[in-house]
Amino acid sequence: MSHIMIAGGGIAGLTAALALHRAGFEKITVVETAREIDPVGAGLNIMPNAVRELDALGLLDRLEAGAVCTRELRYYHRGGGLISREPRGLGAGYHWPQLSVPRAHLQLTLADAVRRRLGPGALVGGVRVTCVEALPGGRPRVQLEHRDGERRSHASLEPDVLIGADGIRSAVRAALNPGEGEPPWNGMLVWRGVSRMAADRAGTFMLVAGDDRRKAVVYPMTEPDASGEVLVNWALAMPAASLADATRGDWNREVPLAKFLHHYEGWEFDGVSVPEVLAAADTAFEYPMVDREPLERWTCGRTTLIGDAAHAMYPIGSNGATQSIVDGRALAHAMALHPDPAEALAVYEADRRPAMTELQQANRRLGPEVVIDIAHRRAPGGFADVEKVIPAAERAEIAAWYAEKGAFDPKTVNLGSPYDVPVRSPR
Numbered sequence: 041m042s043h044i045m046i047a048g049g050g051i052a053g054l055t056a057a058l059a060l061h062r063a064g065f066e067k068i069t070v071v072e073t074a075r076e077i078d079p080v081g082a083g084l085n086i087m088p089n090a091v092r093e094l095d096a097l098g099l100l101d102r103l104e105a106g107a108v109c110t111r112e113l114r115y116y117h118r119g120g121g122l123i124s125r126e127p128r129g130l131g132a133g134y135h136w137p138q139l140s141v142p143r144a145h146l147q148l149t150l151a152d153a154v155r156r157r158l159g160p161g162a163l164v165g166g167v168r169v170t171c172v173e174a175l176p177g178g179r180p181r182v183q184l185e186h187r188d189g190e191r192r193s194h195a196s197l198e199p200d201v202l203i204g205a206d207g208i209r210s211a212v213r214a215a216l217n218p219g220e221g222e223p224p225w226n227g228m229l230v231w232r233g234v235s236r237m238a239a240d241r242a243g244t245f246m247l248v249a250g251d252d253r254r255k256a257v258v259y260p261m262t263e264p265d266a267s268g269e270v271l272v273n274w275a276l277a278m279p280a281a282s283l284a285d286a287t288r289g290d291w292n293r294e295v296p297l298a299k300f301l302h303h304y305e306g307w308e309f310d311g312v313s314v315p316e317v318l319a320a321a322d323t324a325f326e327y328p329m330v331d332r333e334p335l336e337r338w339t340c341g342r343t344t345l346i347g348d349a350a351h352a353m354y355p356i357g358s359n360g361a362t363q364s365i366v367d368g369r370a371l372a373h374a375m376a377l378h379p380d381p382a383e384a385l386a387v388y389e390a391d392r393r394p395a396m397t398e399l400q401q402a403n404r405r406l407g408p409e410v411v412i413d414i415a416h417r418r419a420p421g422g423f424a425d426v427e428k429v430i431p432a433a434e435r436a437e438i439a440a441w442y443a444e445k446g447a448f449d450p451k452t453v454n455l456g457s458p459y460d461v462p463v464r465s466p467r
C-alpha cells in the first residue's frame with residue numbers, strides 16, 4: 041500500500057487528501073506546521089469549477105450552510121459609475137454556485153471531513169517539513185520537525201509520494217528549486233478584514249471598485265443571522281511606497297484601520313458604503329501583494345507541488361483557492377489512473393501547469409479587474425454613459441478571456457468534472 045505524505049493542511053492539502061481517499065488511497069498523512077487548524081484571513085470566493093469538485097467530494101451541503109451563493113458581480117468606477125453587472129454562479133447558468141465563504145468555514149469543513157473519513161491520525165499538527173531530498177529511483181526522503189511547546193524533535197520519513205501543499209513559502213518547492221528566494225512583490229499592499237453589519241447595508245452582490253491605483257472588494261459571505269446581521273468580507277489594495285514596516289508574505293499582520301481608512305472616504309456604490317463597512321470591522325490585516333514566478337516544472341520523481349506552492353498568484357479573479365481545490369482532484373485522478381507514481385505526477389503536471397502558468401500571467405495583467413483600469417484611464421473624472429467608455433462587447437471579451445484561462449466558463453464547467461474516478465478497492 042502506497043504511503044502518500046502531504047505537506048501542508050491548507051485548502052490544497054486537505055482537498056487533495058479527501059480526493060485521494062475517494063480514489064481509493066488509504067495511507068495518507070497530512071503534516072501541518074500549525075498545531076491546530078486555525079485559519080487566518082477573511083473570506084474567499086470559490087468559483088463554480090471548484091465548487092463542482094467539492095460537491096463530488098460530498099461537501100456541498102455543509103459548505104453552503106455557512107456561505108452565500110453569490111449571484112452577481114458589479115464593477116464600479118471610483119467616482120461611483122457602474123461599469124458592469126455580471127451574473128455569477130447559478131445566476132449565470134452554472135450547475136454549481138459560486139460561494140462566498142469565510143475561510144475558517146471552508147478549511148474547518150475540509151479538516152473535519154479528513155479526520156472523519158481518513159481517521160484522526162491522518163492530519164498531524166505541529167509538524168513542519170524542513171528538508172526534502174530525492175533518493176535513487178525518485179522516492180523522497182522528508183525531514184520533519186515536531187514541536188510540542190518548547191520541545192522539538194526530528195524525524196526522517198520516506199513516503200512513496202510527497203505532495204508539497206505548503207503554501208507560497210513552500211519548503212518542498214524550495215527543495216525542488218533551491219535559491220528561488222522570497223516571493224516577488226509588485227509594490228501593492230492589501231488590507232483585508234471582516235465586518236459584522238446589518239444585511240441591508242451590505243449589498244447583495246460582490247463589489248469591485250476603484251481606479252488605476254486604489255481598489256476595494258466587498259461582499260457578504262454569510263446569510264443574515266437572527267438579528268439580521270451578516271459577515272462582510274473586504275479587501276483593499278493600494279501602492280505602498282516601501283515595505284519598510286510590512287512583513288513579506290505574512291497575511292496575519294494586524295494594523296490599525298486608521299492606517300488606510302481616509303483613502304476610501306466617499307466611496308459609496310449603490311447603497312454600499314466602503315467607509316461604513318470598514319468602520320464595522322474589529323481588526324484589519326495587511327499583506328503585500330506577492331505571487332510566484334511560474335516554474336518550468338513542479339515534479340521531481342515522486343514529489344510534486346499543488347496549490348500556492350505550485351502557482352501562487354495575485355489575489356485577483358478569485359482563483360488561488362479555487363484552482364488549489366481543482367489541483368487536488370486532478371492529482372487524485374492522475375494517481376488513480378496511473379499505477380506508477382512518477383508517471384501519475386507527470387500526467388498531473390502536464391494537465392495543470394500550462395493552464396496555471398497562463399493564469400498567473402493573466403493575474404499580473406490584472407485579470408478581469410482590468411476593466412476598472414481601462415474605464416479610469418479613458419474617463420478619469422467619471423462618465424454618464426459607460427458604453428462610450430468601455431462598451432459591453434469589450435467587457436464581455438475580457439470576461440470571456442479570463443474565464444477561458446481559468447477553465448470556468450459555464451459550458452466547460454457544466455460538462456461535469458473531468459476528474460471523477462471509479463472508486464477502487466483500497467491501495
Ligand SMILES: Cc1cc2nc3c(=O)[nH]c(=O)nc-3n(C[C@H](O)[C@H](O)[C@H](O)COP(=O)(O)OP(=O)(O)OC[C@H]3O[C@@H](n4cnc5c(N)ncnc54)[C@H](O)[C@@H]3O)c2cc1C
Pocket residue numbers: 047048049050051052053071072073074083084085086087167168169170205206207208209210211212230232275291327346347348349355357358359360361362363364
Ligand atoms: C487578500 C487575498 C484574497 C484572496 N481571495 C481569494 C478568493 O476570493 N478566492 C480564491 O480562490 N483565492 C483567494 N486567495 C488565494 C487563496 O487564499 C490561496 O490561493 C489559498 O489559500 C492557497 O491554499 P494552499 O492550501 O495552497 O496554501 P495555504 O492556504 O497557504 O496553506 C498552506 C498550509 O501549509 C502549512 N505549511 C507551510 N509550510 C509548511 C511546512 N514546511 N511543513 C508543513 N506545513 C506547512 C501552512 O501552515 C498552511 O496551513 C486570496 C488570497 C489573498 C492574499
